[in-house]
Amino acid sequence: MSDQSNTKPVSDRVYEKKKRNCLKCREKFVSEWPGERICKTCKSSTAWREGIAA
Ligand SMILES: [Zn+2]
Structure with missing residues (x-):
């Protein structure tokens, strides 16, 4: 018997x-995923959260 139930696609x-x-700041940073283009410092600090109007 060939059990292929364990073969899941590696996504x-x-x-x-x-x-x-x-x-934002032009500093070099390590992008951990393709869409990441802003360093974590900027993400956490600046008005990155524009959705939240203070
Ligand atoms: Zn930055």
């Missing part, structure tokens, strides 16, 4: 961490 590709320049 998580390994994204190679790349160094990019932050769009």
